[in-house]
Amino acid sequence: MQVLTVNLDDRSYPIYIGEQLLSQPGLIRQHIRGRQVCVVTNETVAPLYLDQLCAALDGYQVDSVTLPDGESHKTLDVWASIFDKLLSARHNRTTTLIALGGGVVGDMTGFAAACYQRGVDFIQIPTTLLSMVDSSVGGKTGVNHPLGKNMIGAFYQPLCVLADTSLLTTLPARELSAGIAEIVKYGLISDYEFFVWLENNMDQLLAGDMAALGYAVKRSCENKADVVAQDEREGGLRAILNLGHTFGHAIETAQGYGNWLHGEAVAAGMVMAADLSWRRGAISSEELARVIQLLQRAHLPVKAPADMTPEQFMELMGVDKKVLDGRLRLVLLESMGKAIVTSDIDPGMLQDTFEACKAN
Template sequence: MSTCLHTLHVDLSTPSSDRSYPILIGRDLLADESIFADILEGRDVILVSNDVVAPIFAARVRGALGSRRRVTEVILRDGEANKTMAAVGDILDAALADRHERGAVMVALGGGVVGDITGFAAACYLRGIDFLQLPTTLLAQVDSSVGGKTGVNHPQGKNMIGAFHQPIAVLIDLQTLHSLPAREFSAGIAEVIKYGLISDIGFFDWLEQSASRLLAREESVLAEAIERSCAVKADVVSADEREGGVRAILNFGHTFGHAIEQVQGYGRWLHGEAVACGMVMAARVSAARGQVPRDFVDRLVALLGRFELPVTPPEDMSVADLMASMAGDKKVVEGRIRFILLAQPGNAVIVDDVSAAEIESACFDRANLD
């Protein structure tokens, strides 16, 4: 029997339309036929997963979808390296082959890669059909499943091809987290920590105090961490759906992190690992500017260390490599790279005046990082 512990709403209502949607957080939600019946009604489904997640969870989702609707399954290859236009093509080919109409719903069962690819395919198919997010990793549950950013990678940059396409709902089943390898779980914690850094210093303090219980994957602590993370993201997305302003603060650590992923080759570091390192780099630059205390950077490094997350750039990466990659980032405006720094702990700010010399001094002087 399922248990819903928290319900949040992403409010995207306007005078002309209402694209708001719920985020449900609980136990055994993936097996609850009544939840799927309420959300999907009698509509047909294109169920998209990958070759790691599907063998674990697809059967229970199929059971919850029931036998009265038509279900087309698409199984993608796992991994960031497979977040490509070819994968989108596989989904579209299957949907077209089974002659799905505009009333069909794409259902993304997996981590952030599956969610991003499926959402983009849904935005493209018949010029846009609905999709449902069933995130199975912590990172996807607190970040990529909420907010409507969809897309794929390109050799010249991460998420360079995509669309804003909001889901009709997000179902977060805590049971999926018990199957996560430790490295994947820790990668998700990086995004959880981000929310405390950019918006809620009290949440950061709570995470420091709760680290041991999070590592033990205690359900009540996980539920609170996910609920508080999603609440911050839902508020930001409701205020700025298409990243015209404040939503950019959600990219804290990501400008550096995306560059690390691209330069190394997608998949060498997990996304959350690259973001963890990127957050420390942004915090170090913020400290060098006198905006946060240096001992706060030490606290961040220590907390990330509890989860065995990287806190220094790869040894084979240079500042020149980093700057070249960031110059092609989709967040560049009029040739200037936008960075998210900390104005103070718990308060992020958008800047475009960070120099290569500043980054090298704060983040690549190995003698000062020990």
């Protein structure tokens, strides 16, 4: 097991990374301050791991809430159902909420912990690769509104995160790949050495090699923690974590949430960002090809949907193409392993990127 500390002054917390962590009850129990625990999970994860977690919590008052699975259920109404359970089971201010699931469960549980009686303890047990390397670090919690993703939420840090790579053995291959997209992102934005490591170890990751997965999770969390420690509330630097996300969100919105996984849209979006970076002369054509090849090897899409026009992209990115100047900020590569945020974007180059990155 490895332990990584996310440094946020009095809100610092450890991420435990390794195999079979759920079989070590002491890891979690040392962080529980009261006598009550409420596990929040979803329909997919509950049959797989809820019993094992409850067994590890023997002796506490343990209640659980099983939410419907999927981004479409990340709503205020579903979130409110967590409070129904907490109050009907008389949980007090010393209770601990444990999120057992992917990003949706983590975001909703963290936001519920932030608001229940104005703030109770919170522990995260991510069950997807994406949530291990993304929502484990950063403290962003919240729910969607019909008019926008993650529009309602809070910054709220967990007491600890248990990234148990053994849980990934039940993860569908497509979701493993989606998690790898975010891992590749860290290599691109801040860690070229890690990018090279990923080129050399992609086969092991896809095969579910525990040592490789553990290393990739740790190095990803380290990279994100470095950025977040410098900019907890997204004043500036933290924006580089959104490499590929502006294009990716446009794809997700156009296709309807759930048709493309978030990681898949980010993969295609990162190719678009890399393509535009190449057109600006920041990276070479060989480097662009390496980005594309690495994502392809992870079975991720590297083209935007064939039916998406440049006009649609611009509209979904919230920009009127006729008044581009200064209105669109994008995360691009300055070099392999270094990202920048810029609003100095050439409309012609952007147009060329849309054309070049569209599927046939």
